Amino acid sequence: MSTATAERPASVAGAVAPEYLDTSAAAALLSVSESALYQSRHGRPLCGSTGPQWVRMGRHIRYRRRDLIEWAESIAREGERATFGVPLPRAGQ
Numbered sequence: 001m002s003t004a005t006a007e008r009p010a011s012v013a014g015a016v017a018p019e020y021l022d023t024s025a026a027a028a029l030l031s032v033s034e035s036a037l038y039q040s041r042h043g044r045p046l047c048g049s050t051g052p053q054w055v056r057m058g059r060h061i062r063y064r065r066r067d068l069i070e071w072a073e074s075i076a077r078e079g080e081r082a083t084f085g086v087p088l089p090r091a092g093q
Contacts, residue, residue: 019065026052026063030072037063047075 018025027034032046040051041061052071054063 020055020057020062021065021068023061023063026068029065029068049075049078 021029023034023037027037030037030052036046037051040046041054046052049071052063053067054061056062
């Protein structure tokens with residue numbers, strides 16, 4: 001039995017996450033501020049790295065969910081702290 005109603009199709013009624021997120025949703029997914037994402041788009045490092053990829057759709061900025069997850073995983077692999085621009089000390093330093 002489908003959970004879709006006459007008012008909403010299954011893709012909206014179900015738990016399907018959108019592919020493209022606005023800045024607010026992207027910031028929530030990454031646990032960073034919207035300001036940090038804005039600053040990363042303008043060249044400031046985010047978590048000691050360049051920020052996640054983004055696209056402009058008309059006058060709106062959007063982030064692909066897949067790009068956000070890949071970016072967060074790359075930061076984790078690099079061993080950097082998930083705080084704005086502060087890398088962890090490396091062994092031997």
